[in-house]
Amino acid sequence: MKKLMNEPGAYVDEMLDGLCAAHPDTYRRAGESGRVIARATPGFEGKVGVVSGGGSGHMPLFTGYVGEGLLDACAIGNVFAGPTVGDCIDAMHAAERGAGVLCLYGNYGGDRMNFDMACELTALDGMQSETVLVTDDVASASAEESGKRRGVAGIVYAYKIAGARAEQRGATLDDVAGSARKAIAGCRTIGVALTPCIVPEVGTPNFTIGEGEIEMGMGIHGEPGIWRGELKQADALAGEMLERVLADLDVGAGERVSVMLNSLGATPHEELYILYRAVARLLDAKRVSIVAPLVGRYATSMEMTGASLTIQRLDADLETLLRAPARCPFWSH
């Protein structure tokens, strides 16, 4: 296992130390366990709090997106393991500014269980909360069972859009949850994996795959995908990925979308742009306009090789929220 780390058990806490040391104007550690990242400067009094959570090993997700116009706080677990109930509660308290808290996170069983319990327990103290699950991974369940789909890279759009709505003075918890739901309703992702990654405390690759093989639709923790087979050229892969996403998302001529080409970690920027080129040409042929595309690392699996494609359908309202200012080291628009 070739990782630049100290003791495997210290991976997450040392990473959080470094994150907060590097960006003290953006992040601070909060919560009893220190496994909550909150804004260094809290949002305004009366602001709806936006909270997320998830496992470590996906940087910039999840903690990287704490910042003005994005998340107020985030609970983080061990690598590929969800946050504890206590950390979810602490994140909610860190985000609470008197107008309730939106819990916005990926649809994974453990995270749901813990956040649900956190919402129940904070409700006893009078905290108002609302939950919106991100379910953008088209490969993880059929359209008929879309509620079972996992959340992957598309969560970044949900953060950005809900985060921007929550910065508007007077926005209610219903308003912010509504914007998050609208974003998610128009967001679909599919990934393709080329090589595995290693969870530090495990020490061996999280799956095995042949020399010339890829897996279409694999999840960000190595969850099984749609097919495994020979590596194809980038244009063919981009075409298939776009087709699978658009089969599930109604986007037609004259519409506007944002496109995210996300590296799972090791895949370089060069190759993301080769994929982007193909996707942009195909969308152009369909007379779909791309605005504010995101090409880079947004939701990774450490050193995994591969990429995901996300399409976020926009209307005027969502586009305004997507383009609104936001401040964190991982958001450059």
Added chain:
Amino acid sequence: MKKLMNEPGAYVDEMLDGLCAAHPDTYRRAGESGRVIARATPGFEGKVGVVSGGGSGHMPLFTGYVGEGLLDACAIGNVFAGPTVGDCIDAMHAAERGAGVLCLYGNYGGDRMNFDMACELTALDGMQSETVLVTDDVASASAEESGKRRGVAGIVYAYKIAGARAEQRGATLDDVAGSARKAIAGCRTIGVALTPCIVPEVGTPNFTIGEGEIEMGMGIHGEPGIWRGELKQADALAGEMLERVLADLDVGAGERVSVMLNSLGATPHEELYILYRAVARLLDAKRVSIVAPLVGRYATSMEMTGASLTIQRLDADLETLLRAPARCPFWSH
């Protein structure tokens, strides 16, 4: 070779297509060959042009740093191969706004030869130019032969500082070259490599290295380093890297520096922050203050695993230039 690409020979041009398609407000292709990236909107009349160039395979270097407050134009070659003389000339013309052009690039033989010829040929047309070489890699030659050192990730600081100086109305070519030289005089880098990368048109790894081995001081094209041996823990590596850099750069208590922890490609953000934590603690113990640190991917070798540490010594003037606004998708400060 598991790469998300089409024909290996199309890797660079398709990547540039994608880059410009994704960010048409920032970049445009220029030059006869299309291997020059210039600002979509040129700098003001009378601005000193800042030009760079180098091989592909290092994104965001080199072309990614074209933008307001950064480079005006950049000539780009094949993967790990320098730009042609013609492309250097075209980049200089694309950057020329009537006050001369600074050619600011890494100290590699081929790049020097071609840029030197380009400067001679453009001088015949009356273009004023100045050359400043980036030589930040302490592992590539001794302090006595520092002029032989290669340029690596520290070039990003030189771009930022020279680019900011060039945006100041009235700044002359001498002023801009002077700021670049001052930045470089206070900038040192060392890298550590864990795994190789694959040049698309070659198809095999650019070097071999054992399962548990690393190479301290390896260059970004796989140039030999200082020692090869067993992988150490992150704190020990960070300590050695910092020591080697500071042995060569006079930075004492009360001084201010910027620190860059740069991934060579595959090394994830988590591990960069673990390294950053160690470096920040060591500098803190020396009472050296870190400002505006950079943690991420700035100068990569595609999917290589490893990291580099750069220390940029700052005075008030350099710090102002470093913090000045800049606009490109790869600069978020």
